[in-house]
Amino acid sequence: MGDMFSNLGLGLQVAMTLKNIGLCFAGCLIxxxxxxxxxxxxxxxxxxxxxxxxxLDPTGALIMLAGIYYGAQYGGSTTAILVxxxxxxxxxxTAIDGHEMAKNGQAxxxxxxxxxxxxxxxxxxxxLIAALGVPMTKxxxxxxxxxxxxxxxxxxxxAVVLARGxxxxxxxxxxxxxxxxxxxxxxxxxRERLTFDLEMLYDGLExxxxxxxxxxxxxxxxxxxxxxxxxxxxxxxxRLLPRLSEIRENLPAILRGTGLGSVLGILPGNGAILAxxxxxxxxxxxxxxxxxxxxxxxxxxxxxxSANNAGAQTSFIPLLxxxxxxxxxxxxxxxxxxxxxxxxGPQVIDRNPELFWGLIxxxxxxxLMLLVINLPLIxxxxxxxxxxxxxxxxxxxxxxxxxxxxxxxTADMVYLTAVFGLVGYVLHKLDFEPAPLALGFVLxxxxxxKLRQALIISDGxxxxxxxxxxxxxxxxxxxxxLAISALPALRxxxxxxxxxx
Amino acid sequence: xxxxxQRAGAKLRDREVWAGIALIAxxxxxxxxxxxxxxxxxxxxxxxxxxxxxxxFIVVLGVIQVAISLRASGPDAGGWAxxxxxxxxxxxxxxxxxxxxxxxxxxxxPPLGLxxxxxxxxxxxxxxxxxxxxxxxxxxxxxxxxxxIGVFRFALGIPVPVAPWLIGY
Numbered sequence: 267m268g269d270m271f272s273n274l275g276l277g278l279q280v281a282m283t284l285k286n287i288g289l290c291f292a293g294c295l296i297x298x299x300x301x302x303x304x305x306x307x308x309x310x311x312x313x314x315x316x317x318x319x320x321x322l323d324p325t326g327a328l329i330m331l332a333g334i335y336y337g338a339q340y341g342g343s344t345t346a347i348l349v350x351x352x353x354x355x356x357x358x359x360t361a362i363d364g365h366e367m368a369k370n371g372q373a374x375x376x377x378x379x380x381x382x383x384x385x386x387x388x389x390x391x392x393x394l395i396a397a398l399g400v401p402m403t404k405x406x407x408x409x410x411x412x413x414x415x416x417x418x419x420x421x422x423x424x425a426v427v428l429a430r431g432x433x434x435x436x437x438x439x440x441x442x443x444x445x446x447x448x449x450x451x452x453x454x455x456x457r458e459r460l461t462f463d464l465e466m467l468y469d470g471l472e473x474x475x476x477x478x479x480x481x482x483x484x485x486x487x488x489x490x491x492x493x494x495x496x497x498x499x500x501x502x503x504x505r506l507l508p509r510l511s512e513i514r515e516n517l518p519a520i521l522r523g524t525g526l527g528s529v530l531g532i533l534p535g536n537g538a539i540l541a542x543x544x545x546x547x548x549x550x551x552x553x554x555x556x557x558x559x560x561x562x563x564x565x566x567x568x569x570x571x572s573a574n575n576a577g578a579q580t581s582f583i584p585l586l587x588x589x590x591x592x593x594x595x596x597x598x599x600x601x602x603x604x605x606x607x608x609x610x611g612p613q614v615i616d617r618n619p620e621l622f623w624g625l626i627x628x629x630x631x632x633x634l635m636l637l638v639i640n641l642p643l644i645x646x647x648x649x650x651x652x653x654x655x656x657x658x659x660x661x662x663x664x665x666x667x668x669x670x671x672x673x674x675x676t677a678d679m680v681y682l683t684a685v686f687g688l689v690g691y692v693l694h695k696l697d698f699e700p701a702p703l704a705l706g707f708v709l710x711x712x713x714x715x716k717l718r719q720a721l722i723i724s725d726g727x728x729x730x731x732x733x734x735x736x737x738x739x740x741x742x743x744x745x746x747x748l749a750i751s752a753l754p755a756l757r758x759x760x761x762x763x764x765x766x767x
Numbered sequence: 768x769x770x771x772x773q774r775a776g777a778k779l780r781d782r783e784v785w786a787g788i789a790l791i792a793x794x795x796x797x798x799x800x801x802x803x804x805x806x807x808x809x810x811x812x813x814x815x816x817x818x819x820x821x822x823x824f825i826v827v828l829g830v831i832q833v834a835i836s837l838r839a840s841g842p843d844a845g846g847w848a849x850x851x852x853x854x855x856x857x858x859x860x861x862x863x864x865x866x867x868x869x870x871x872x873x874x875x876x877p878p879l880g881l882x883x884x885x886x887x888x889x890x891x892x893x894x895x896x897x898x899x900x901x902x903x904x905x906x907x908x909x910x911x912x913x914x915x916i917g918v919f920r921f922a923l924g925i926p927v928p929v930a931p932w933l934i935g936y
Binding site: 317318320321434435437438441442444445448452454455457459460461462483486487490491655656657659660661663664665666667668671672675676677678680681683684687688691692695696697698710713714717718721722726 | 800801815832856884889892895903904
């Protein structure tokens with residue numbers, strides 16, 4: 267326990283330098299600025315802004331990226347409340363009651379509760395990360411290649427189970443992601459794979475290219491085809507700071523959301539995405555007046571927003587301690603870390619303690635900053651939201667182009683992103699979710715590397731994955747999750763959770 | 768969801784059938800592309816094992832998807848926004864060509880930098896919206912490009928070419 271606080275102290279020392287506070291602030295601000303744009307979720311925001319951090323030192327870069335991430339999340343909630351356009355799946359829930367509150371002239375209260383709930387959730391989740399960081403890292407060191415392989419398989423299975431829609435399609439998307447990750451020169455053997463003799467594919471696909479195409483450009487094409495009736499709230503924003511009594515009323519919802527979000531966020535395989543849905547369902551079930559939900563119930567905003575933020579935060583745990591990114595956002599963080607020469611995994615905490623603890627401390631500072639930035643700047647965001655989409659989307663196209671070009675200083679990446687924009691649109695038309703694809707892509711290379719290592723150690727005997735008790739139990743958990751989710755009763759229940767929107 | 772129409776023609780527009788066909792096609796292309804890669808070598812897992820196993824798996828999933836969806840009737844895929852796709856992605860490609868120069872289809876483009884590539888991308892992309900207003904778009908393109916040059920090149924120091932033909936970087 268004492269260790270945890272001395273570690274956090276070290277982190278605060280790193281995070282509290284003027285430069286790092288400045289970077290955290292800048293990250294939150296521009297993250298919110300881009301995240302507020304309708305249809306631009308956190309993944310696209312981070313992909314656009316990734317090049318901005320390339321010129322910084324590793325610690326500064328990650329602190330800024332974390333700031334961008336929280337900013338983008340909060341920006342997305344702002345858009346969901348004010349315009350009823352959720353930038354990503356998790357903001358869908360916020361839009362339900364948040365937008366209703368906004369229409370009743372309580373936009374300020376909704377935004378204030380979202381910010382305060384997120385801050386409380388962020389504070390608790392930060393402490394949780396600090397407490398779990400060291401033991402999880404020790405666990406990570408017990409993992410050999412076979413165990414890592416099985417852990418990733420389990421994570422991918424959980425991602426399938428948690429995705430909505432058809433199981434078969436989600437599995438297919440993961441497989442496609444793994445396949446795409448194999449493109450390029452094979453590191454072990456030096457053979458070119460699946461490049462079809464195209465020079466631009468020799469180095470493999472950059473994750474930012476894939477993400478920007480699938481989540482950025484495809485989203486624009488989708489919006490152009492089905493213009494959404496944007497109703498930016500015209501009524502008054504109203505008082506931003508909730509009264510003490512209102513905070514007290516919503517505190518239980520905030521704490522329940524935080525608990526749900528923290529637990530789901532730790533799961534490998536993007537459990538965080540479930541958090542807001544689960545929290546909304548829970549609040550509605552235990553509410554004294556469930557009929558108020560859907561018509562502007564404050565607990566329907568405070569709970570899911572807290573759950574969302576707690577989950578966003580604890581999803582750093584598998585990344586920082588095991589080196590496994592549980593979702594697309596964390597995958598981009600891995601990309602940023604690799605560019606900076608930091609290989610994520612259990613060794614980071616020992617080799618770069620100032621980076622590890624500095625990042626954790628800045629998460630908390632970032633949450634505090636969001637509270638400070640967003641409440642006074644809300645007028646600015648409202649103005650930004652009134653810019654018509656016919657001007658917004660060409661600007662987003664330009665941001666994406668510049669962002670992608672800057673990652674590699676080559677136009678090839680820009681062309682590839684256009685291709686993935688088309689792919690993303692086709693996936694949408696055929697009702698495939700891009701998120702499992704992104705996860706499969708990210709874990710694909712690691713999966714193959716661990717497979718190879720495990721088979722070299724075992725002299726080519728594939729039974730190695732079943733002989734280690736740890737590896738076997740991870741595989742069994744995955745198999746059980748898949749079997750259970752295929753049961754008709756549970757499928758109906760799962761559809762119900764996602765149907766809350 | 769299920770429209771009453773069970774004619775064979777409806778199957779041609781069925782989203783779920785096409786989803787299966789798309790999986791089969793992608794898996795088959797990858798199987799072909801990876802056909803010369805070795806499965807196993809003396810050093811262990813070869814370059815072809817993972818791509819070929821995964822591609823084969825995708826083909827199998829596609830076949831199952833087609834088989835399932837042929838028995839039930841799924842929703843229509845709906846209209847495709849070809850015009851929007853062409854214009855928006857065309858604008859992206861134009862940006863790529865103009866920013867550092869390049870050659871495509873026999874036409875050589877000199878490195879024009881962000882000064883040209885920026886407004887070009889914004890203006891072209893803008894026309895994907897049927898309600899585009901040319902005058903407004905041109906002015907907006909100039910402003911947003913100037914802002915981007917200021918922010919990305921000068922404030923953040925990202926080495927994106929601005930106007931190599933005019934100021935040398």
